[in-house]
Amino acid sequence: MDIVKLTIDNTPVVVEKGTTVLEAAKTVGVDIPTLCYMKLDDMEFENKPGGCRVCVVEVEGRRNLAPSCKTECEDGMVVNTHSVRVVNARRTVMELILSDHPFECLVCAKSGKCDLQSLAQDLGIREIHYQGEKSHYKSDHSPAIIREMDKCIMCRRCETACNDVQTVGTLSAIYRGFNSVVAPAFEMDLDHTNCTFCGQCVAVCPTGALIERDHTWKVMDAIIDPKKTVIVQTAPAVRAALGEEFGLEPGTLVTGKMVSALRKIGFDYVFDTDFAADLTILEEGTELLGRLSKFLAGDKEVKLPILTSCCPAWVNFFEHHFPEMKEIPSTAKSPQQMFGAIAKTYFADQLKIKREDLVVVSVMPCLAKKYEASRDEFAVNGDPDVNISITTRELAQMIKNANLKFTELPDDDFDRPMGESTGAGVIFGTTGGVIEAAVRTAYELHTGKELDRVDFKELRGMEGIRSATLDFDGLPINIGIAHGLGNARKLLEDIKAGKSQFHAIEIMACPGGCIGGGGQPYHHGDVTVLKKRQKAIYEEDAGKTIRKSHENPYIKKLYEEFLGEPCGHKSHELLHTSYFDKKKKIEI
Amino acid sequence: MTPEEVIDEIKRSGLRGRGGGGFPTGLKWELTRKVKAEQKYVVCNADEGDPGAFMDRSILEGDPHTVLEAMAINGYCTEASKGLIYIRAEYPLAIERLKIAIDQAREYGLLGDDIFGTGFSFDIELRYGAGAFVCGEETALIHSMEGLRGEPTVKPPFPSESGYKGAPTNVNNVETYASVPVILLKGADWFSSIGTEKSKGTKVFALAGKVNNVGLVEVPMGTTLREVIFDIGGGIKGGKKFKAVQTGGPSGGCLTEKHLDIPIDYDNLIASGSMMGSGGMIVMDEDDCMVSVAKFYLDFTVEESCGKCAPCRIGNKRLYEMLDTITQGKGTVEDLSKLRNLANVIKDTSLCGLGQTSPNPVLSTMDNFYDEYLAHVKDHKCPSGQCKALMSYIIKEDACVGCTLCARVCPVDAISGEKKMPHVIDQSICIKCGACFEKCKFDAIFIE
Numbered sequence A: 001m002d003i004v005k006l007t008i009d010n011t012p013v014v015v016e017k018g019t020t021v022l023e024a025a026k027t028v029g030v031d032i033p034t035l036c037y038m039k040l041d042d043m044e045f046e047n048k049p050g051g052c053r054v055c056v057v058e059v060e061g062r063r064n065l066a067p068s069c070k071t072e073c074e075d076g077m078v079v080n081t082h083s084v085r086v087v088n089a090r091r092t093v094m095e096l097i098l099s100d101h102p103f104e105c106l107v108c109a110k111s112g113k114c115d116l117q118s119l120a121q122d123l124g125i126r127e128i129h130y131q132g133e134k135s136h137y138k139s140d141h142s143p144a145i146i147r148e149m150d151k152c153i154m155c156r157r158c159e160t161a162c163n164d165v166q167t168v169g170t171l172s173a174i175y176r177g178f179n180s181v182v183a184p185a186f187e188m189d190l191d192h193t194n195c196t197f198c199g200q201c202v203a204v205c206p207t208g209a210l211i212e213r214d215h216t217w218k219v220m221d222a223i224i225d226p227k228k229t230v231i232v233q234t235a236p237a238v239r240a241a242l243g244e245e246f247g248l249e250p251g252t253l254v255t256g257k258m259v260s261a262l263r264k265i266g267f268d269y270v271f272d273t274d275f276a277a278d279l280t281i282l283e284e285g286t287e288l289l290g291r292l293s294k295f296l297a298g299d300k301e302v303k304l305p306i307l308t309s310c311c312p313a314w315v316n317f318f319e320h321h322f323p324e325m326k327e328i329p330s331t332a333k334s335p336q337q338m339f340g341a342i343a344k345t346y347f348a349d350q351l352k353i354k355r356e357d358l359v360v361v362s363v364m365p366c367l368a369k370k371y372e373a374s375r376d377e378f379a380v381n382g383d384p385d386v387n388i389s390i391t392t393r394e395l396a397q398m399i400k401n402a403n404l405k406f407t408e409l410p411d412d413d414f415d416r417p418m419g420e421s422t423g424a425g426v427i428f429g430t431t432g433g434v435i436e437a438a439v440r441t442a443y444e445l446h447t448g449k450e451l452d453r454v455d456f457k458e459l460r461g462m463e464g465i466r467s468a469t470l471d472f473d474g475l476p477i478n479i480g481i482a483h484g485l486g487n488a489r490k491l492l493e494d495i496k497a498g499k500s501q502f503h504a505i506e507i508m509a510c511p512g513g514c515i516g517g518g519g520q521p522y523h524h525g526d527v528t529v530l531k532k533r534q535k536a537i538y539e540e541d542a543g544k545t546i547r548k549s550h551e552n553p554y555i556k557k558l559y560e561e562f563l564g565e566p567c568g569h570k571s572h573e574l575l576h577t578s579y580f581d582k583k584k585k586i587e588i
Numbered sequence B: 001m002t003p004e005e006v007i008d009e010i011k012r013s014g015l016r017g018r019g020g021g022g023f024p025t026g027l028k029w030e031l032t033r034k035v036k037a038e039q040k041y042v043v044c045n046a047d048e049g050d051p052g053a054f055m056d057r058s059i060l061e062g063d064p065h066t067v068l069e070a071m072a073i074n075g076y077c078t079e080a081s082k083g084l085i086y087i088r089a090e091y092p093l094a095i096e097r098l099k100i101a102i103d104q105a106r107e108y109g110l111l112g113d114d115i116f117g118t119g120f121s122f123d124i125e126l127r128y129g130a131g132a133f134v135c136g137e138e139t140a141l142i143h144s145m146e147g148l149r150g151e152p153t154v155k156p157p158f159p160s161e162s163g164y165k166g167a168p169t170n171v172n173n174v175e176t177y178a179s180v181p182v183i184l185l186k187g188a189d190w191f192s193s194i195g196t197e198k199s200k201g202t203k204v205f206a207l208a209g210k211v212n213n214v215g216l217v218e219v220p221m222g223t224t225l226r227e228v229i230f231d232i233g234g235g236i237k238g239g240k241k242f243k244a245v246q247t248g249g250p251s252g253g254c255l256t257e258k259h260l261d262i263p264i265d266y267d268n269l270i271a272s273g274s275m276m277g278s279g280g281m282i283v284m285d286e287d288d289c290m291v292s293v294a295k296f297y298l299d300f301t302v303e304e305s306c307g308k309c310a311p312c313r314i315g316n317k318r319l320y321e322m323l324d325t326i327t328q329g330k331g332t333v334e335d336l337s338k339l340r341n342l343a344n345v346i347k348d349t350s351l352c353g354l355g356q357t358s359p360n361p362v363l364s365t366m367d368n369f370y371d372e373y374l375a376h377v378k379d380h381k382c383p384s385g386q387c388k389a390l391m392s393y394i395i396k397e398d399a400c401v402g403c404t405l406c407a408r409v410c411p412v413d414a415i416s417g418e419k420k421m422p423h424v425i426d427q428s429i430c431i432k433c434g435a436c437f438e439k440c441k442f443d444a445i446f447i448e
């Protein structure tokens, strides 16, 4: 390991070669402010265009100030991070950025969580000495994401997320100079592009330029409508992150408090998407075993590997980028949509109400779910299976609007029947969880034997692409896992080239899976937050008495009373879907 | 000659990059040679984005073979087998002649596989630029050739380590390459006998503005500005007084009378607050308002900024706006210190050479013509009478015969007065169109 020695603010520093001045300074307690820079270890995400110039420092012997985020340490370097020259430059640059920014903090969705706002505070900016024309762009209201580009500071994080991490390529810098902005080509609306609505651009945007479409008022309107019965489902990843919005440590499980809060907000029934996740496993697992047995019987036409289909951004991705492979993913709907379909039939029947009078709200870590809920095929006579989808962040807002002291709420339990779930349903919230849940069920259905272990540690982790071979009683099953669409693309290219050895692959669009979804509390570049959320999810699983989807008593009952058998006729009608070629739509 | 010998010859010649930065060419070649890689590239920067500059074009149109030859020599030295010429699409004749020259060179075996049985292979392709000024910056140029947005990246890494498609890439300007064959032909000693201590050889300038003879001039390094402007350029047009000369393209500085006898070379120009750039040289006379000149150049940079970094993207816009305010007569003395601070910060913090130099016209005019700035903000006057908003048309009472012509041509009825009596212009109505001034037969109207 090569070592370099330098001096930062009169303190000697020894670091590994290749370390940036920014990182080196941290080791001696010097926190140089940054704005555009963002690095998420493990996620293959690094954004350092060197564009904001807020992080500049003085390096002795250099004519100009150097961006510390992009300047590697050199032997003998003498760095000063807060000379008058540096501080003046940093403030002036910040004032410039603010001079081209709308002063809308009081009514901005990002206020209080905005990196630009907090940096302005940290730098103690009280006056903007340079004022002038501000740039204006048209705003864009898609079903999931709102783009208010007047607030864009050209940090390019969204561009890195969309192009490098997700390889979707919707966003890039367009126009030049003062007019430049990050946008889809020709400044088209997201809805008319190949955007997957994964929301990763929103997750990393430091300002209020990219935010989710807020549906909290639609939910309140439904709740106060006396004619409507309003039920809510909450996705597994929500409970592992919601607490952060109320100052709790990342990784604090708040399932019980969340249920309490939802009840107090006024939902008539509080259910769990985990129930639908269990249902998904029965459908998807059965589908896998079906394809597998055909394959083993020598059927050359059968589509393997089977790909999971519970992530709607991933569905959008292959519809746009790999439409020729649209027969490969499982036809099972996502848990959100399975829940909606069952709620609007089975549960509405139980309540003896018309489906139109039942409002299904979902709380999701996800922005793509907003889009998914609005897809035409998930509605019956114009009545959507899931009426409104809100994010973890929006739920936090609703809790605040209801004046609830969240951290002091008592624990409460989900309602039956659709609130009962197993540990398998819970782990849907993290990368590797869906396939682990599927394995727990598929193994027992296939072999007829009971598993001697429930935890499949070999499927867990944070690496972008993982694989494992599991022994299904003599039959080796090759499992692949990818999270982040860039990783998914790699596995898809392999399949396309006929090189894939996998029987089943789990794909999640968001790095980390849903715990890192676009609707989650902002992580501000701290990936340890995702790991803590992941830990919490596995903890909840471990604490459950029932940990295999097929053992969920209410799921068994659902099949007995209503659905018949997994992948049966009724299941196909309600719980499965088909996919579309969306490449054409864009090319027109 | 071995590659090392060639590089040594270039180093000894003292040749420095003609694209603006003046980086020692031999050293650049050596750096590129030293990086180990399977594939390397030789790039010729023929973007020539400075408005008014056309020395690269004239070389490419006149003698494209020198550039091809030099690129092949570079490939031989750096172990690159592929050359790319990035040329602006607005140069159709140069492109045409380059294409012919490349075909000829291939025909003669000067390009292609196993050149003259030496085992060395080299070929050249053309790439076209859309004419963005910043695409002349080498990292932006490389991105543009890769099909990416033409915007620069932070250096290091320099192209010699990681350039086109991540491979080591030697980027030189057209004029730099054109100097190479003659150095090898006549020797480093010959070349280094021309010029000053640290700047060798000759340099082509595009002389323009208020001089009698405009056009390209090639002079030995070390020639003074006075010689170029007065001897070669034939002095100032119309016998007017010389005021300033702007060197180095749109982001160079404005030099004055006191700089006229400084020998022109890279270092002297920088020390005087300007730069060599690609060799633009625009002469100004006593009629030019230096605040307006600075504003004119800023207008160009604001248009040409790529938008990647905040100080250049927003700062130059603000600089322009402040200069505009000053030329409107709405500036204050405090604005001048803000202006200077902003200009310095943009220079100090911008990502690429464009932003690092774009405030030069402001800083150099503030340094050399501070009085003019003060006149604008304190007295609200433009000494050269160029800033329309600051001019007043005034009727000399004793010269006015009351012919009423002026009152009749004024489009906004700002002039009043009885027949045969002196007229007056109401300054609050006057739009400074100058119609009265033009029409008055008695020279009774003057500008203040």
Ligand SMILES: Cc1cc2nc3c(=O)[nH]c(=O)nc-3n(C[C@H](O)[C@H](O)[C@H](O)COP(=O)(O)O)c2cc1C
Binding pocket: B016, B017, B018, B019, B020, B021, B022, B023, B025, B045, B046, B047, B048, B049, B050, B133, B134, B135, B136, B137, B138, B139, B171, B172, B173, B174, B176, B177, B278, B352, B353, B354
């Ligand atoms: C804004 C900007 C524009 C530039 N435009 C040109 C150009 O048009 N032609 C050129 O040769 N070099 C241009 N350069 C300089 C190049 O970045 C680079 O230094 C040069 O091509 C290297 O060649 P040389 O060493 O032979 O000068 C420009 C630099 C900047 C910062």
Ligand code: SF4
Binding pocket: A101, A102, A103, A104, A105, A106, A108, A109, A110, A111, A112, A114, A115, A116, A117, A151, A207, A208, A209
């Ligand atoms: S984006 Fe940030 S700084 Fe801008 S208005 Fe919103 S909260 Fe304020």
Ligand code: SF4
Binding pocket: A145, A158, A161, A162, A166, A168, A169, A170, A171, A194, A195, A196, A197, A198, A199, A200, A201, A202
């Ligand atoms: S939501 Fe995802 S796909 Fe769409 S623009 Fe953002 S990062 Fe790209």
Ligand code: SF4
Binding pocket: A151, A152, A153, A154, A155, A156, A157, A158, A159, A182, A201, A204, A205, A206, A207, A209, A210
């Ligand atoms: S939209 Fe947000 S993330 Fe994207 S460049 Fe603008 S400020 Fe950065």
Ligand code: SF4
Binding pocket: A197, A198, A310, A311, A312, A313, A314, A365, A366, A367, A368, A369, A508, A509, A510, A513, A514, A515, A516, A517, A518
């Ligand atoms: S990984 Fe989860 S949060 Fe992300 S898009 Fe997919 S379903 Fe939504």
Ligand code: SF4
Binding pocket: B134, B151, B152, B304, B305, B306, B307, B308, B309, B310, B312, B313, B350, B351, B352, B353, B354, B355, B356
């Ligand atoms: S200095 Fe200007 S041209 Fe250069 S990178 Fe910054 S914005 Fe682009």
Ligand code: FES
Binding pocket: A033, A034, A035, A036, A037, A049, A050, A051, A052, A053, A054, A055, A056, A067, A068, A069, A070
């Ligand atoms: S944080 Fe370093 S340039 Fe933006």
